[in-house]
Amino acid sequence: MGKIKKIFRKTRMFWASKFQKCTGWRITNRVQHGSCPDDMDRFRMSDGFEDPGKWERSLKQAFEDAKTDKEMADVLRYAFLEEDPAASFRHFQELPASGAISRLLAKLGVDKSGVIADVGCGRGHLAYALHKMGHERLTAMDPNGNYFTGTAYLSSLNDHNIEIVNDLCKWRETYGKFDAIVSAGTVHHWQHIPQVAIDCRRTMKPGAYWLMISEFYARTPREFLSLLSNHPTAKRYGSYEWAYPASVYADLIQSVGFKLAGVIPWSYNKNEFLYTPTTLDQQLTRWVNRNLLKSNGTVEAFWNEVDLFRRFRFGPTNYLAPQVMIFQRVGIGEN
Numbered sequence: 240m241g242k243i244k245k246i247f248r249k250t251r252m253f254w255a256s257k258f259q260k261c262t263g264w265r266i267t268n269r270v271q272h273g274s275c276p277d278d279m280d281r282f283r284m285s286d287g288f289e290d291p292g293k294w295e296r297s298l299k300q301a302f303e304d305a306k307t308d309k310e311m312a313d314v315l316r317y318a319f320l321e322e323d324p325a326a327s328f329r330h331f332q333e334l335p336a337s338g339a340i341s342r343l344l345a346k347l348g349v350d351k352s353g354v355i356a357d358v359g360c361g362r363g364h365l366a367y368a369l370h371k372m373g374h375e376r377l378t379a380m381d382p383n384g385n386y387f388t389g390t391a392y393l394s395s396l397n398d399h400n401i402e403i404v405n406d407l408c409k410w411r412e413t414y415g416k417f418d419a420i421v422s423a424g425t426v427h428h429w430q431h432i433p434q435v436a437i438d439c440r441r442t443m444k445p446g447a448y449w450l451m452i453s454e455f456y457a458r459t460p461r462e463f464l465s466l467l468s469n470h471p472t473a474k475r476y477g478s479y480e481w482a483y484p485a486s487v488y489a490d491l492i493q494s495v496g497f498k499l500a501g502v503i504p505w506s507y508n509k510n511e512f513l514y515t516p517t518t519l520d521q522q523l524t525r526w527v528n529r530n531l532l533k534s535n536g537t538v539e540a541f542w543n544e545v546d547l548f549r550r551f552r553f554g555p556t557n558y559l560a561p562q563v564m565i566f567q568r569v570g571i572g573e574n
């Protein structure tokens with residue numbers, strides 16, 4: 240038995256080194272123990288706040304800071320958090336993201352009369368843009384009802400019929416209402432992801448889809464440290480942020496009655512779901528168009544990449560920070 244194992248290991252090492260020479264990709268599962276204290280030991284972030292009142296006050300401070308700090312002004316524009324919410328709503332509508340989301344919903348069978356919630360909508364620019372594209376039955380949900388950081392600006396507009404929900408008790412009493420949920424840059428703010436996912440699931444019809452768009456990903460501990468230490472609002476104002484590997488979102492959400500049904504990778508159709516355009520990767524885009532929901536399609540491609548990367552730190556990385564993870568509400572079975 241020992242002999243067979245040895246032969247198997249030698250063969251694997253032989254092919255791994257051949258592969259490495261051909262592709263330049265390094266395969267390693269060697270563990271380095273490092274030192275203590277290291278940068279992770281020195282990292283302190285446990286007191287990040289996720290409080291609407293504090294977030295509103297911080298954003299007002301950010302408006303002041305942005306008057307003399309171009310970097311902060313750019314951050315506010317990029318995050319659709321300008322002092323003039325109307326400008327941010329317009330800016331968002333000019334980008335391809337809402338059109339891409341609307342087309343993806345149609346591909347999933349959710350047409351313009353479908354019942355859709357934007358969960359963790361913040362100001363609600365996505366729900367508003369979808370409404371302007373002709374989606375008729377929208378809910379914008381966020382526990383934050385403030386003017387600059389929550390839904391009060393959207394409430395103040397009289398040119399839409401979007402239902403606004405701030406009350407978590409009301410949200411938790413909503414059963415089987417939505418054909419689809421969309422969320423953008425939101426799930427990483429949930430300090431207990433499965434618990435909030437259960438609240439979302441309850442509001443969805445069986446088989447309904449949840450498009451989890453533009454999440455905050457860190458593929459490695461080093462990347463996590465770099466992203467968190469340089470996050471503009473976490474660093475300056477102490478807001479709560481956390482970045483996870485994509486596979487963590489998949490596992491946590493699947494653990495409470497969802498199935499990962501499709502994944503739109505980085506660079507698909509020039510990153511149309513995100514706010515950082517890339518050049519067109521035609522081959523990838525065509526392949527995803529054909530295989531989005533198929534067995535042996537994008538979910539398989541996602542797990543293959545994840546598996547190679549988390550075990551050996553090598554391989555392509557299109558699916559490690561996907562533009563959209565598509566979950567479907569499924570039955571919970573018997574065991």
Ligand SMILES: C[S@@+](CC[C@H](N)C(=O)[O-])C[C@H]1O[C@@H](n2cnc3c(N)ncnc32)[C@H](O)[C@@H]1O
Pocket residue numbers: 289318319358359360361362363380381382383388422423424425428429435
């Ligand atoms: C970074 S913001 C994203 C806002 C918006 N989706 C966007 O694209 O700008 C994260 C949002 O998640 C919301 N949030 C926090 N806890 C939540 C919960 N339990 N359920 C729903 N949303 C929550 C916050 O209030 C905040 O508005």
